[in-house]
C-alpha cells in the first residue's frame with residue numbers, strides 16, 4: 001500500500017497540487033481521474049520521486065520515501081515499475097534490450113537468467129516474437145506493451161501508468177487496460193493508473209480518486225462513481241455524450257423498473 | 273553567471289552515484305566508436321583541404337626570393353600543429369558531435385527516457401553524460417593527430433601539384449627546427465576542447481524542456497556555445513602554455 005499525505009506542489013507561483021492525501025491499495029487498480037492539466041502527472045511524478053513535493057509525505061508499505069534517505073529511496077525504486085505516457089522506450093536499444101535493461105542495471109542476475117526473464121515478460125505481454133525489433137518499428141500499442149514488460153521485468157511491487165491508453169484506438173486501449181489489470185491481480189501489485197478515460201474507470205477501476213485543479217474532490221469505488229453529487233465530477237463524467245446517453249438509458253430503465261414494481265404491487269394488492 | 277553556476281552543479285552531479293566501472297567502460301567505448309565513426313570523414317576532408325589551402329596561400333605571399341621555398345613546408349607544419357589541426361578539428365567536431373549529443377539527450381529528455389532512468393534509480397546524468405565526456409577525451413586527440421597528418425599531406429600535394437615547391441623542398445621544410453612540445457601543446461588543447469564540447473552540449477541537451485522545437489534549439493545553442501568556448505580556451509591556452 002502506498003499512502004500519501006498532504007502533498008503540495010507549486011510551479012513558478014501556480015499551485016498545481018493543493019494538499020492531496022489518500023491511500024493506494026495493493027492488488028487493486030487505483031485510478032487517478034481528472035481532466036488534462038489538473039496535475040495528475042505531477043502527482044504521479046511526486047509519488048515516484050521524479051518531482052519533489054513542496055510539502056507532504058509519501059510512504060511505501062510504511063517506509064517513508066524521501067530525498068534525504070537515499071538508500072531507502074533507492075531500495076524502493078528498485079521495486080517501482082513505470083509505464084510512461086509516451087512509453088519512453090530507449091530508442092537506441094532493441095525491444096529485448098529495453099526489457100533487459102533494468103535487470104542488467106539493478107539486479108545481479110546472470111545473463112541466461114536475464115534472458116529467460118525477458119522472454120517471460122515479453123510473452124506475458126504477447127510480444128514474444130518482437131524481441132529483435134527497434135522501438136521505432138513498433139506501433140503505439142506494442143510500445144505500451146514493451147513498456148509494461150520493462151516495468152514488470154524486475155518483479156516490481158508498485159506499478160505506475162500515466163495514461164496507458166491515451167493515443168490508442170479503442171480496441172487496443174481496452175487490451176492494454178486489461179493487461180494492466182491482469183498483471184495487478186496476478187502479482188498483487190499496487191497499481192496507480194492516471195487516466196481521463198471514463199471507460200477505463202468503469203470497466204477496470206477499483207479505487208478512484210478524482211482530481212480537479214490540484215484538489216481531490218471525490219474518492220471511492222468505481223461502481224459508485226455514477227451516483228456522485230460532486231458537481232465537477234458530474235460535469236466531467238457527463239461531458240461525454242455517450243455517457244449522458246448511458247445515464248439517460250439508466251434513468252429510463254430505473255423508472256421502468258420502478259413502474260413495474262409499482263404495477264406488481266398493485267396487482268398483488270388487488271389479488272388479495 | 274547563473275547559467276555557469278548551474279553548469280558547475282551539473283558537472284558535479286555527474287560524479288555522484290555512478291554506475292559500476294564496467295558499465296561506465298562499456299558505455300564509453302560505445303560512445304567513442306559512435307563519435308569517431310561519425311566524424312572521421314568530415315575531419316579528414318576538412319583537414320586535407322585546410323593543409324592544401326594553407327600551403328598555396330603561403331606560397332602566394334612568399335615572394336621574397338631570399339627566403340627558401342622549403343620555408344613553406346615549415347610554416348604549414350607549424351600552423352597545422354599549433355593551431356589549425358586542434359582548433360579547426362574541434363570546431364568541426366563541435367558542429368558534428370556537439371549537435372548530436374545535444375539532440376540525442378534532448379530527445380531522451382522530452383520523450384521521458386531520462387525520467388525512465390531516474391525511476392529505476394539510475395543517476396541519469398552520470399549514466400548518460402559521463403561516458404560521452406570520457407569518449408570525447410579518447411576520440412578528440414586521435415582525430416586531431418589524424419588531422420595533423422592529413423593536413424600536412426594536403427600541403428604536400430597542393431605544393432607539388434601547383435608547382436609552388438618540390439616535394440623534396442617541402443620535406444626539408446617539415447624537418448627543420450622541430451619542437452616536440454608543440455605536439456604536446458596541441459594534444460593538451462584537444463583535451464580541453466573535448467571537455468568543453470562534450471560538457472556544454474550535454475548540458476544543453478540534458479536540460480531541454482518542451483518539444484521537438486526546443487530540441488533543435490538546444491542543438492544550435494550547443495554548437496554556438498561550444499565554438500565560442502573553444503575560441504576563448506584557445507586564446508587562454510596560448511597565453512598560458514606558450
Ligand SMILES: Nc1ncnc2c1ncn2[C@@H]1O[C@H](COP(=O)(O)OP(=O)(O)O)[C@@H](O)[C@H]1O
Pocket residue numbers: 011012016034035036037038039040041042043
Ligand atoms: N516541470 C514543470 N514546470 C512547470 N509547470 C509544470 C511542470 N510540470 C507540469 N506543470 C504544470 O502543471 C499543470 C499540471 O500538469 P500535469 O500534471 O501534466 O497535468 P495532467 O493532469 O494533464 O497530467 C499544468 O498546468 C502544467 O503546465
Ligand SMILES: [Mg+2]
Pocket residue numbers: 040041162163
Ligand atoms: Mg498527464
